[in-house]
Amino acid sequence: MSVIHSPFARKLGAFVALSNKEQSALDRLHGRRKVFPAGVDMVHQGQTDQAAYILASGWVCSYKILADGTRQIVDFQIPGDFLGLRSVLFRTSDHNIEPVTKVEASEVLVRDLLETFNETPRLATAVLWAASRDEAMVVEHLVSIGRRDAKERTAHFLLELGARLKLVGLGSTSGYACPLSQYLLADTLGLSAVHVNRVLRELREDGLVTFQHGQVEIHDLDGLVALAEFDKTYLDHDGPLLK
Amino acid sequence: MSVIHSPFARKLGAFVALSNKEQSALDRLHGRRKVFPAGVDMVHQGQTDQAAYILASGWVCSYKILADGTRQIVDFQIPGDFLGLRSVLFRTSDHNIEPVTKVEASEVLVRDLLETFNETPRLATAVLWAASRDEAMVVEHLVSIGRRDAKERTAHFLLELGARLKLVGLGSTSGYACPLSQYLLADTLGLSAVHVNRVLRELREDGLVTFQHGQVEIHDLDGLVALAEFDKTYLDHDGPLLK
DNA sequence: GACGCCCGTTGATCGGGATCAGTGCGCCAG
DNA sequence: CTGGCGCACTGATCCCGATCAACGGGCGTC
Incomplete structure (x- = not known):
């Protein structure tokens, strides 16, 4: 191979x-x-x-x-x-x-x-x-x-991105580079930019994840997964799904 | 044919x-x-x-x-x-x-x-x-x-349904039969059933559309289309799109 | 260096829609 | 006939998130 x-x-x-x-x-x-x-x-x-x-x-x-x-x-x-x-x-x-x-x-x-x-x-x-x-x-x-409410939505989205980036080798379960502004995030999540900012602060204060300087750092994967009801197998699997 | x-x-x-x-x-x-x-x-x-x-x-x-x-x-x-x-x-x-x-x-x-x-x-x-x-x-x-807010969402959805039903001959631009409860509508539109009820009342009072007894009656098509930013060509076209 | 602009950040206030609580009606099962 | 249940409907209250307003920092431009 x-x-x-x-x-x-x-x-x-x-x-x-x-x-x-x-x-x-x-x-x-x-x-x-x-x-x-x-x-x-x-x-x-x-x-x-x-x-x-x-x-x-x-x-x-x-x-x-x-x-x-x-x-x-x-x-x-x-x-x-x-x-x-x-x-x-x-x-x-x-x-x-x-x-x-x-x-x-x-x-x-x-x-x-x-x-x-x-x-x-x-x-x-x-x-x-x-x-x-x-x-x-x-x-x-x-x-x-x-x-889902704002916090759950945000958590879900950040996990989703991480899973996809990991697939192509651009990130891991602990973090990834993310060039999105809080305005883009807001228009994605159906929120206002102001509120996205507050939600990100809360997630940071909860010790779950930080999103600063174009970098997402996942500090408590299980916490995030639980908050977002995210399917963890997306993040965990390593080899191809079909042999 | x-x-x-x-x-x-x-x-x-x-x-x-x-x-x-x-x-x-x-x-x-x-x-x-x-x-x-x-x-x-x-x-x-x-x-x-x-x-x-x-x-x-x-x-x-x-x-x-x-x-x-x-x-x-x-x-x-x-x-x-x-x-x-x-x-x-x-x-x-x-x-x-x-x-x-x-x-x-x-x-x-x-x-x-x-x-x-x-x-x-x-x-x-x-x-x-x-x-x-x-x-x-x-x-x-x-x-x-x-x-979109609750009223716009609802208008959009009702128009969307009408357009699709018209395609298969189950409705017209003036109305159609619709077996959905207000609970189903709520879970579709991301609203509560209580609020769906209020929105439907407002739409009725505005003279736009009624949704009663499993029947949708469209009273002001242009008003609805404007409210929902709906693409009217979906409703208007009659023959096949490709000759 | 001064200006403008984009972005992140925070506080104060407002409002749309959720939630809670309750009524009434039609329908079906007993 | 009666109880139960699902659904439509309404009023009162609450709260999440929008909106308005303001400040600061980084950065490119003149």
């Missing part, structure tokens, strides 16, 4: 044990690289692009802005995540997508993707698993916003 | 103009019928069934229950909707699914579904369109709960 190169391959590798051939097939997918500066729309409402992207580095969020100017962030994409896959395959996109940091991304043509799947069918399974996990995340997010 | 039989065919027909051959291929999908009484789990957390269902009649909801007993309903399925497609194809299911009314459903084996797609590839497109619409709905729901 060789070294896994790209974040994308690392992510899929968390679901299916990849052979060398499959890994190189994945790496071939990372064709033309594009760089996006922070704050520029990558995909906007209704646009149906011909290309999707795989993030190589940086963070991206997809959001919707309402008439009164309020913004709701639906989810974030981190290195290894597909971007625009839904809008390409399923042509669904009623919200904007833009980087929150400088982003490097591999342009992926759907044709190439499908060809890769034909060569190594198990990759298709892995991609579907990964996609399903991302979608389950949106559902969890909905449940969070609908039925 | 013959008569469209099943709710499923009607729904797909709203996206793609179907030939006679394609319609009969769809009707062949409606294999073994199953009947589920109200209130019984059809699919529960984590279960990965071999079969999906197409609803022939009745209403179903998928939800998640938190440790403190509160429930968040993620979405509803109505006649013509796929049920468990995600959990079958993508194996995603971290929430329960159960009927809120007595439900008749056609069991669909994935094998049959894929074969049908091979015969008539345009059907695959239609299914993906329909699936993407359902998924966009979940995202809209998230935005609603995160950033």
